[in-house]
Amino acid sequence: GENVEQHPSTLSVQEGDSAVIKCTYSDSASNYFPWYKQELGKGSQLIIDIRSNVGEKKDQRIAVTLNKTAKHFSLHITETQPEDSAVYFCAAKGSSGSARQLTFGSGTQLTVLP
Amino acid sequence: DGGITQSPKYLFRKEGQNVTLSCEQNLNHDAMYWYRQDPGQGLRLIYYSQIVNDFQKGDIAEGYSVSREKKESFPLTVTSAQKNPTAFYLCASISQGYGNTEAFFGQGTRLTVV
Numbered sequence: 001g002e003n004v005e006q007h008p009s010t011l012s013v014q015e016g017d018s019a020v021i022k023c024t025y026s027d028s029a030s031n032y033f034p035w036y037k038q039e040l041g042k043g044s045q046l047i048i049d050i051r052s053n054v055g056e057k058k059d060q061r062i063a064v065t066l067n068k069t070a071k072h073f074s075l076h077i078t079e080t081q082p083e084d085s086a087v088y089f090c091a092a093k094g095s096s097g098s099a100r101q102l103t104f105g106s107g108t109q110l111t112v113l114p
Numbered sequence: 115d116g117g118i119t120q121s122p123k124y125l126f127r128k129e130g131q132n133v134t135l136s137c138e139q140n141l142n143h144d145a146m147y148w149y150r151q152d153p154g155q156g157l158r159l160i161y162y163s164q165i166v167n168d169f170q171k172g173d174i175a176e177g178y179s180v181s182r183e184k185k186e187s188f189p190l191t192v193t194s195a196q197k198n199p200t201a202f203y204l205c206a207s208i209s210q211g212y213g214n215t216e217a218f219f220g221q222g223t224r225l226t227v228v
Contacts, residue, residue, distance in 0.1 A: 049217075089156065089157060102208055105156060
């Protein structure tokens with residue numbers, strides 16, 4: 001089955017700096033890679049996703065890059081703000097059979113220091 | 115509005131009791147998932163269902179049971195056999211198509227055993 005590893009587990013940055021979270025996956029058939037933000041007391045929210053036919057996607061201060069050859073993808077947050085503080089999860093989803101389930105990374109606790 | 119709804123938001127259970135967590139979606143998604151999150155840890159898959167009347171065990175299914183009698187609903191029962199049920203539970207639904215892939219989470223249920 002799919003295995004997703006996420007690093008780092010905790011990340012602290014100064015307000016205004018950039019934050020990068022990296023994930024690797026094992027199943028080359030995976031074709032969908034979403035990122036979720038989970039704030040304390042709330043459910044997880046999809047913030048950006050990327051499909052395997054695209055190398056990079058950007059939405060305002062958030063961007064995701066995908067390297068299919070190396071089987072890794074990264075979340076980039078620029079100009080970080082205190083409200084960006086949360087737990088971020090990456091995930092990978094296969095395209096067929098048992099690989100269709102969504103496999104999550106272990107999460108990264110991002111803290112933006114004022 | 116389309117979405118995924120979990121209820122209740124907070125749930126207290128006495129030791130030895132079974133309790134059922136509700137998850138309903140009106141997104142017409144085929145696949146639904148239950149995850150457990152413990153403090154300082156990532157998401158762990160309990161059960162998932164890719165189609166009505168079918169479901170599969172995830173990584174930590176022991177002490178849990180599910181049903182998928184209709185597409186919109188995927189309730190999770192935490193049985194008395196679950197030794198450490200206090201946790202935050204998240205339900206997700208995902209479209210199964212090979213084109214656009216959507217994944218949404220509910221707001222979560224925090225279960226506490228008293």
